[in-house]
Amino acid sequence: MRMKQLQTINFVLNGQQFSVPITDTQQSLLAFLRDNLRKTGTKEGCNEGDCGACTVVIGRPSTGNVKYEAVNACILLLAQVDNCELITVEGVQGDDGALHPVQQALVDYHGSQCGFCTPGFVMSLYAHYRNRLPADRQSLKDTMAGNLCRCTGYGPILAAGQAMYNYPEPKGEVTPENLSIVPQDDSQNLDDQIFAPKTEEELQELLQLYPDATLWAGGTDTGLWLTKKLQHLPQIILLGKIATLNFVKDTKQGLSIGAMASYSDVMAIVADKWPNFAEVIRRTGSTQIRNSGTIGGNIANGSPIGDMAPILIVLGAKLILRKQEQQREILLEDFFIEYGKQDLAAGEYLAEILIPKQAEKLNLATWKISKRFDQDISAVLAAFSWEADGDKIADIRIAFGGMAATPKRAKTTENILRDNVVTDDLLDQACEALNEDFTPLSDMRASSSYRQQIAQNLLRKAFAAVPVSLAKAGS
């Protein structure tokens, strides 16, 4: 059978059921809300998922439950919300019209000044409230890392978050609004196609027909191809409905991460095993980005600055790639060929990332260096894994992001350290070797020399007798 295009999508918005024909496959949820529904509470601040003014809450089916998460509407395709529940700032008041505790607290603590970021903060805090996350400052800062405010200095908003559980619970569910859709009069390109396969078989069939189609996972990178690069994507295949790609499992072989597992899903599982890995995930993107974005997408798109790849490489991660019925397994470090080029054939897709079981005594050290602590792209991402064999370093792996055109292992440096006892002299040699492994570029994030120096310093930090790092903010 021939896989049908996604022509109509169904969703619930603020309690009202919608059935909407897809007339523009490239349209973002934000554009649909603002232009077609004239719901203008949700704002456009940056159109790239970095400011949070467009934050909405999406309820997605998840193992028999519905998971409510904050996401950026500006880089989410309208088509991605099929079969989901959406809540926007217009829909959080109780059915008696009373303000939601989050809203009331923001009013009472003077949390809005210019107010343009406010709906986004309301929705991030609403998701926090709805999931009953703790109201301590660190949790709130994590929730708000993807919401920029230029007026308040954040104190009043944090205070509102800390106080929100002290207010009476909102009464009733959101009241359905009676919205009508304003049709767009622009003639859309009717040749554009968008598909939402439910199984890998359907996906494989589509890829056979359209090997050049854009595979759309979370959309936190591909979204910008539309909003910033102004590309036109004639065929889009949404992967969000394929259950067999969306999982995180601890198996005998190791930790198995489906290509569609979000950063948030992975962070939860990784936290116990490797807290410093989880800390890097916590500092990757924002809550909104981690709720939408997938590690699989990040790898498949081959970003040289992706935070996950270096860590996964030192953990010896493998990729499972599928094309039709064929499946192959390669080491992640072999996947990146050069900038923008990955070992992925036409019609082939990433299905799974496998982090093999690690030795008991494995040491993992990893740091992300960026201008800003939260929601920034790394200047350098360093990852080290090794085992101690008595005084000696055994089985060492070192990988860096931001130091080359692809995430890359520091093999010369590894060879210096392998099977040796750490001494100042050895570390000096290893630092020298890093200059052979990498010739980083200068850009707006960091200069080449800073990248080089940071790489050396982090290597020293990894093997320091007493590792030292700055405390988290305020702790």
Added chain:
Amino acid sequence: MSNKTDMIGKPIQHESALAQVTGQAIYIDDMPELPQTLHLAFGRSDKAHAKILSMDLAKVREFPGVAAVFCASDIIGKNDVSPVAGDDPLFASEKVIYHGQALFVVAANSRIIARKAANLASVEYQELPAILTISQAKDAGARLEVCQIMRRGDATKSIANSAHQVSGNLSTGAQDHFYLEGQITYALPLEDGQMKVFSSTQHPSEVQMGIAHVLGLPSNKVMVEIRRMGGGFGGKETQALLIAAAAALVADKTGRPAKLCLDRDDDMIMTGKRHGFEMSYEIGFDENGLIAGAKFDLASDCGCSMDLSAAINDRAMFHLDNAYFLPNVIIRSERFRTNKVSATAFRGFGGPQGMILIERVMDHIANELGLDPLIVRQRNFYAKGRDITPYGQQVTDFELPEIVEQLVTSSDYSKRYAEISNWNEQNQNIKRGLNLSVVKFGISFTTGFLNQAGALVHVYRDGSVVLNHGGTEMGQGLFVKVAQIVAQVFGLDVSQIQVTATATDKVPNTSATAASSGSDLNGMAAKIAAETISQRLAKFVAKKFNCDKDQVEFIDGKVCFNDQKVPFSEITDLAYLARISLSSTGFYATPDIFYDRTKHQGSPFLYYAYGAAISEVELDVMTGEARLRRVDILHSCGKSLNPAIDLGQIEGGFVQGIGWLGNEEVCFDDKGRLTTHAPSTYKIPTASDRPDHFNIALFDSEDTEIKTVYRSKAVGEPPFMLAISYHGALRAAVEAVGNDGFTELNAPATPETLLRAMTAR
């Protein structure tokens, strides 16, 4: 007439708070669009400096969905959107002078179509050498005006004769405003050749006048309105006109409504930023750290045109003394032209750059003498007999000694200063720094004629009140403050005062809402308007009820006289029936200020705003990453009109300041292209950059001489500069590494800058 209603000094919520948290507050992009609305995008130069040999727009016009394209030759009036000097064309025609400069505007059925079409122009350039840095401009002699000099006494001689000398350099970077709502205009053509323009601007009158010039119309044909902006910070003072003029041009040409909402990247590329400065100092002082002579050389990167650079650089000169008496001083200020987007107003308006230099000097003197920098600051403070600024104004309201004393005590400064010294001796990998800095910021526009404001107050028969004035609301809480003032005059609750959109056809010839002066100027004008009406009412009541008009009071919604309390609404209805006018304008011009720019002498400020801050930081020696651990602020707002609003301004200003000095790095590549043109690459502070230990208090000001509205003080800009303590603390932490010598640190102090400074020791 006395007044017992207590609307002044209350922490009343922002007038739009409810609308903002429910998503009901309407920004320009949220307004319902009229049928036939065109959506616009700019076509931009992709060279920093070049002759335009030819421009072929055929492909732009042919793109499906494009309705029209306009460029310089389509302008009937003046091709200029500059505020002062006539040097900012709406569209470049013969030459481009910065990368991203507007060449044409595309009007299409949707914004995405307009944006896509705008990229299809083929433009032939002949590239010219581009000046991209201050040093290149210096070499080329590319000045926007002659070097400005402010001096007193013989600085060179007194430095030479001093027991001690220090000298050094400091550069500070540009800063993007990053208002959350980008620049936007919605222009509607009306009958009779009129044009209604909704513009996100801090300066509606300038937008009105500018559009009139571009369209070749008198000002009475153009009406500009703004209910609220999603942030301004100076970035929507002169910069809004470029966007507004393009939209008005399209509306005028096509007869269709036209909306121009800049994409964030276009906004960051095409609109001006804070001036980057390169500065140096040479100071002579005695063994107690008391300054005898000071020489300062300032050079700023003004970008491609004048904009407000003259006044901005002047304000840097005005704030080089900050709180310190400089008996012999010379300040030389160079204003350089480069092929970058024209630098513009940004909260502090040059003040921060001047102020950070003298605060650095205090730390340098302290290092030289081995003193606590706090003591050096206190010794150099203005004092009796040492109270004349380099520009000749007497400092009569100096509140800093008390502010600093209280803050030092409340923050436990001395104990922490000692603890941090110990910490730094014992810890090699993590260093800490503590620094106090102060702010003395001059309040008034230094361009004298701008110090005027108008207001319009209507009282209706039912006693409800409508308030309008020339100030614009950008989040700073101006509207609620002015409403409080009017409520106070009428003895009403603030909820009974309806604030309305700023509109050039209601209050004309207004100044920008800028220079922290919004509530000083517009509050006073509104008070005058309201008092005109309340006095008419008092006179009417006195006559009708046979009492002394001076005994008539307006309290808690009642008009009180002769032991009677009559509801305000009854009196207004009676007054209407008696044919008393219930509407009035109010006009205010700041008294007692003057300045002779040719000599750089005068008394340009009505008063000064004061505050002090102490910051404590922690620095990772191996990476240059820094954390702000604790901040204590004591700031004077005079008698605060609204402490909640004022505290919000103080915290918000401070955090914006740590962005300027910390991680907000504006980068251009060697072709003059801005490489930090989106929040993905340009990093303003997030919630986690704010310290949890953040104590902010308002100083209980005893200043009774101040001639401001209810003795309040301006608060918009001054707290921004409190963040200088953050940079001072970072510098102190760097200094804890290695030798004992003084260390220089530039801004922004990104992890890379910090690591480099540490490595240099």
